[in-house]
Amino acid sequence: MTQRNPSQISDTAAASNSDDFITRVELTWVAKKIEHWIRFGRPSCEQLLHRSRKVVGFTPDTIFAFVRWASNDYGTIISRIDIVRAVGRAEVFQTLPFVRPGGEILLRIDGWPKVERVLHLIDAIEVMKLNPVDVAPDYWRHVHNRLTANQEPRAYTIEQHRAWLLRRRTQP
Numbered sequence: 739m740t741q742r743n744p745s746q747i748s749d750t751a752a753a754s755n756s757d758d759f760i761t762r763v764e765l766t767w768v769a770k771k772i773e774h775w776i777r778f779g780r781p782s783c784e785q786l787l788h789r790s791r792k793v794v795g796f797t798p799d800t801i802f803a804f805v806r807w808a809s810n811d812y813g814t815i816i817s818r819i820d821i822v823r824a825v826g827r828a829e830v831f832q833t834l835p836f837v838r839p840g841g842e843i844l845l846r847i848d849g850w851p852k853v854e855r856v857l858h859l860i861d862a863i864e865v866m867k868l869n870p871v872d873v874a875p876d877y878w879r880h881v882h883n884r885l886t887a888n889q890e891p892r893a894y895t896i897e898q899h900r901a902w903l904l905r906r907r908t909q910p
Contacts (some may be wrong), residue, residue: 766836820845
């Protein structure tokens with residue numbers, strides 16, 4: 739029997755506790771069948787499971803866009819985008835397929851026309867030289883609410899972004 743140094747045991751326990759703070763997203767890519775990918779986000783880790791599958795991890799408060807698309811012999815069966823904020827261990831969260839344990843869902847849109855609209859809004863943000871990860875979470879909620887009501891969302895502006903950055907600095 740191998741004895742372990744107590745410091746090794748606590749290091750192992752600390753490592754498993756820090757893993758609890760990672761939101762894991764399972765990505766799959768089978769061309770023209772199943773395509774799950776991250777449109778934007780800053781993964782903190784990545785694990786290749788198979789040639790067509792991997793898992794990426796996000797630390798708490800990281801925002802990412804998770805796109806899911808699938809088809810069968812008759813056409814598209816799912817087209818969805820979710821913009822999610824990764825949560826910490828003590829935070830409440832909503833569950834989401836392929837996302838463990840879940841996250842705070844800022845935007846949840848399905849149906850290709852609306853998903854495509856969100857993708858265009860993301861592109862417009864990137865044209866302004868902004869990373870969508872840094873966009874105010876309230877903007878993604880606004881886009882979700884407007885598209886759900888079949889209304890046109892307002893464009894994200896540099897002024898809105900500056901206000902968000904100032905507000906974020908003053909929050910505890």
